[in-house]
Amino acid sequence: MNLSTLARTSLLHLSPLRSTSSTRDNATESVAIEGRNINFSVNTRQGKIVPILKDCSIRIPSGQLWMLLGPNGCGKSTLLKILAGLLTPTNGALYVRRPKSYVFQNPDHQVVMPTVEADVAFGLGRLNLTNSEVRSRVSKALEAVGMSEYLQRPVQTLSGGQKQRVAIAGALAEACKVLLLDELTTFLDESDQEKLQHCG
Numbered sequence: 001m002n003l004s005t006l007a008r009t010s011l012l013h014l015s016p017l018r019s020t021s022s023t024r025d026n027a028t029e030s031v032a033i034e035g036r037n038i039n040f041s042v043n044t045r046q047g048k049i050v051p052i053l054k055d056c057s058i059r060i061p062s063g064q065l066w067m068l069l070g071p072n073g074c075g076k077s078t079l080l081k082i083l084a085g086l087l088t089p090t091n092g093a094l095y096v097r098r099p100k101s102y103v104f105q106n107p108d109h110q111v112v113m114p115t116v117e118a119d120v121a122f123g124l125g126r127l128n129l130t131n132s133e134v135r136s137r138v139s140k141a142l143e144a145v146g147m148s149e150y151l152q153r154p155v156q157t158l159s160g161g162q163k164q165r166v167a168i169a170g171a172l173a174e175a176c177k178v179l180l181l182d183e184l185t186t187f188l189d190e191s192d193q194e195k196l197q198h199c200g
């Protein structure tokens with residue numbers, strides 16, 4: 001992937017990388033994502049090694065919305081999966097602030113519980129919260145994505161865009177500091193995408 005494919009929504013601006021992981025805690029508290037010289041290759045069934053990402057470097061400050069832009073197959077999803085921890089880079093250095101959440105391109109891969117309420121609460125199970133805290137977080141997250149009235153809805157009755165909003169609500173409920181969204185445009189209409197920019 002060429003770094004020119006990384007764009008902030010308002011302004012293309014890439015600062016040079018300046019810290020290493022050992023100095024990060026003191027020097028760059030406000031950095032959300034930083035990767036340096038990330039490489040990723042896959043081994044094909046024919047035994048060939050195919051490079052997908054070559055020396056990809058990225059630095060994103062906290063509190064900003066950035067989009068990865070580029071042609072089909074250039075490596076956007078691969079990079080996002082590496083940032084999410086779903087893929088391990090072949091080499092390179094990587095820091096992603098926690099907690100982080102990843103929303104799949106296809107919400108059917110993520111929205112798995114029987115009801116909307118159960119699905120948004122799913123990730124909270126490991127956080128040791130009281131029932132009332134869980135209910136409050138679920139309620140606020142659903143409100144943020146405009147899905148409050150769907151609390152008891154069976155997830156299989158939702159549209160693709162509604163499922164995607166439920167998946168995003170699950171991420172917001174976990175109070176993630178980094179939200180990684182793959183192909184926001186697959187199911188969400190323009191107005192939903194616009195609203196999402198303000199609900200974090």
Ligand SMILES: Nc1ncnc2c1ncn2[C@@H]1O[C@H](COP(=O)(O)OP(=O)(O)OP(=O)(O)O)[C@@H](O)[C@H]1O
Pocket residue numbers: 042043044050052070071072073074075076077078079
């Ligand atoms: N397991 C794999 N084996 C072989 N090639 C792979 C594998 N996984 C990904 N690729 C290739 O890596 C490249 C990058 O894929 P990726 O899904 O990251 O692209 P993308 O930029 O997100 O594409 P799109 O815009 O079409 O979603 C593609 O050419 C893809 O075919």
